[in-house]
Amino acid sequence: MSARKSRRKEPPTHIETEYGYIQIEDTTIGGEPVRYYRHNGAYSSGTFLREEKKYELLFEYPKKYEEAFRFLEIKNALMIGGAAYQYPQYYISHHDGNMDVVEIAPLAEQIAREWFFLEDLYQDFDLYSNHRLNCITANARDYLASTDKVYDVVFNDAFTGSSPVPELATLEAATAIREHLIDGGIYMSNIIGSTIGKDSEFLKAMVVTTKQVFRYVHVLYTDPEDRSGLYRGNYMVLATDREVDPTGKIRYHSSRYDTILTDATV
Secondary structure (H helix, E strand, O other): OOHHHHOOOOOOOEEEEOOEEEEEEEEEEOOEEEEEEEEOOEEEEEEEOOHHHOOOOOOOHHHHHHHHHHOOOOOEEEEEOOOOOHHHHHHHHHOOOEEEEEEOOHHHHHHHHHHOOHHHHHHHOOHHHHOOEEEEEOOHHHHHHHOOOOEEEEEEOOEEOOEEOHHHOOHHHHHHHHHOEEEEEEEEEEEEEOOOOHHHHHHHHHHHHHOOOOOEEEEEEOOOOOOOOOOOEEEEEEEEOOOOOOOOEOOOOOOOOOOOOOOOOO
16 A cells, blocks of 8 residues: 555554654644654654655754755765655755665654655656665664765664664764765764763764764754754754864864763773
8 A cells, every 4th residue: 555545544652663663643833744753752753744845854954964964965865764754855855866764663664664755755756767765674874884875975863762773873883984975975863962071972982983984073053043062952963074064063162071982881
């Protein structure tokens, strides 16, 4: 059954998976009907339900991924973490490039197809024929170890609930990601935290770790209502070997005491 038919039914509200539980929640924002994808209670993806807005970005933070297009021509992208495939759908519908999406949860792609317009995307953009989108069910580190593909950009949006996956923030992970980027390619990772205070420790550790591999590392705000970096929320870490000046940079204070994350310590 296609997503065009199945979404007329009420979606399941609670789905158990081997990586935790997924909830599908229909609600409205300012009178706009929307559908949320929640993983272990945290809002991790979603979609507008009106036909004309189904491929637009519901959340603010994925809009920051568009910064990469200011600095290079992107024809091949890797997305780590699919969930409801919110950004992959935007990427395919608004750009001309190809994208591989690596998602560890086997049910995520099925849920996105049935309830979050992914099947529509395949039909609307002839993806079964042109293969511009490649959905891969795998652990991201395993995938990187097994492929020789090289990308213009790697986007990371992998979470367990509201917590980033620590194995994707280590020195070894950053090294593996750099090895799969073109010269001057860009790595962008969504991190929940703040730039100061108790919620800043993981973000700072991820930044100092990534700096061991990439020449330039920037922290960007994603919420236009909060540009201070003082509060817990979504921030984007942009890493590259090319000199860039992204919009929305936030100053953060690192020190020699910040932890370098490794596979042995996370």
